[in-house]
Amino acid sequence: MFLTPDEEKIFDGESGEAKKIAIRLLYSLGELGNAEKLIPIKSAHVSGVSYKNIGDGGLKFLKKISTPVSVPTTLNPLGFDLTGDGPVNIDEHFREKQLEIIRAYMDMGVMESFTCTPYYFYNEPSFGDHLSWAESSAITYVNSIIGARTNRESGPSALAAAIIGKTPDHGMHMENNRKAKLIIKTNRKLEYSELGALGLYIGYNGKGQIPLIKGQKGAKDFEIKALAAAMGAASSSPMFHVEGVTPEAHLVADDASVLDVEEDQIKETMNKYAGDETPELISIGCPHLSVEELNYIASLVHGKKKIGPDLFLFTNRKVKERAAGAVKVIEDFGGKVFVDTCMVVSPLSNRYQKSATNSGKASFYLPLKEYGNQKIAFKGILEMLKWVIA
Numbered sequence: 001m002f003l004t005p006d007e008e009k010i011f012d013g014e015s016g017e018a019k020k021i022a023i024r025l026l027y028s029l030g031e032l033g034n035a036e037k038l039i040p041i042k043s044a045h046v047s048g049v050s051y052k053n054i055g056d057g058g059l060k061f062l063k064k065i066s067t068p069v070s071v072p073t074t075l076n077p078l079g080f081d082l083t084g085d086g087p088v089n090i091d092e093h094f095r096e097k098q099l100e101i102i103r104a105y106m107d108m109g110v111m112e113s114f115t116c117t118p119y120y121f122y123n124e125p126s127f128g129d130h131l132s133w134a135e136s137s138a139i140t141y142v143n144s145i146i147g148a149r150t151n152r153e154s155g156p157s158a159l160a161a162a163i164i165g166k167t168p169d170h171g172m173h174m175e176n177n178r179k180a181k182l183i184i185k186t187n188r189k190l191e192y193s194e195l196g197a198l199g200l201y202i203g204y205n206g207k208g209q210i211p212l213i214k215g216q217k218g219a220k221d222f223e224i225k226a227l228a229a230a231m232g233a234a235s236s237s238p239m240f241h242v243e244g245v246t247p248e249a250h251l252v253a254d255d256a257s258v259l260d261v262e263e264d265q266i267k268e269t270m271n272k273y274a275g276d277e278t279p280e281l282i283s284i285g286c287p288h289l290s291v292e293e294l295n296y297i298a299s300l301v302h303g304k305k306k307i308g309p310d311l312f313l314f315t316n317r318k319v320k321e322r323a324a325g326a327v328k329v330i331e332d333f334g335g336k337v338f339v340d341t342c343m344v345v346s347p348l349s350n351r352y353q354k355s356a357t358n359s360g361k362a363s364f365y366l367p368l369k370e371y372g373n374q375k376i377a378f379k380g381i382l383e384m385l386k387w388v389i390a
């Protein structure tokens with residue numbers, strides 16, 4: 001890969017150890033991806049924030065690479081809500097380590113966004129922008145729905161790109177690589193959780209190829225977000241196209257294969273995580289909720305009496321502020337709305353073993369051993385709310 005004279009100097013350590021580590025990491029990734037050069041990026045989004053996920057090794061890396069970022073950089077959720085308590089009790093060791101991680105990022109000038117939906121209000125890319133984003137749901141969202149361009153970066157590579165302000169020019173940065181290689185045909189319009197199930201199904205059966213999904217015209221932004229999160233969790237593909245919805249749906253390879261997804265396959269995917277037992281907790285907000293979603297949930301519980309399991313919702317600070325009316329309705333009902341964290345990166349299993357969620361992505365992660373072996377019920381919002389509305 002070609003480096004400019006200025007980049008060579010950084011590579012040789014003339015701008016300090018942290019920048020040297022950052023550009024060498026980018027250089028190695030560029031070589032692996034056959035990139036010819038580094039290109040400037042408009043923004044970065046960094047994952048690997050919860051102490052539950054990165055541990056002491058991650059904290060050590062952050063201290064080693066500490067130097068100011070050079071482009072707007074947002075941060076994924078952490079292990080608890082910094083603005084209040086919860087969602088579950090944590091021990092002092094976890095709290096201290098988590099705060100140390102946050103301080104390390106803040107020292108670098110990273111924004112206090114703590115969300116996987118930074119594209120709501122914090123870090124809003126435009127069509128064609130080159131980015132370096134981590135967090136599979138956010139990557140899939142900005143590539144697919146906005147038409148911005150990022151590879152599937154890891155937390156360290158996105159942070160390295162944020163420091164240098166550049167990323168290797170390969171993969172999703174090149175239009176030719178953004179073509180659909182798989183055409184998915186669906187025969188009816190799917191609703192929110194079913195689109196999450198479709199995302200999981202494509203993840204399991206799509207061989208990591210970029211799909212063009214047909215039959216979902218009119219799907220709303222938050223429905224496509226659910227699809228992006230689920231597919232991003234179960235597949236290595238960094239994007240998809242949806243006919244009539246996403247801006248690059250015309251990019252289709254001549255030799256694309258076809259996969260029909262029938263009603264039964266959506267049902268089977270949901271049933272895989274269906275869980276019959278009454279949950280101890282209902283979690284909504286993976287990915288973090290939008291204002292529109294909070295308003296919708298508020299309309300369902302307005303003036304109702306709460307019974308049964310706990311109800312936790314997850315979003316970011318700016319969305320919570322802008323949806324203050326809806327948040328009040330949900331809290332008056334007896335639900336709780338958390339920011340900064342989520343059902344997967346907080347140590348939920350400290351208190352709960354049986355969760356219900358409408359998220360395909362959370363249904364994928366929560367039953368895993370490293371995420372606390374949760375018994376999961378993957379259901380639509382209306383179905384889940386039957387457990388808590390008297």
Ligand code: F3S
Pocket residue numbers: 076077115116137229285286287288314341342343344345361362
């Ligand atoms: Fe976001 Fe946590 Fe889900 S980071 S996509 S809410 S796992």
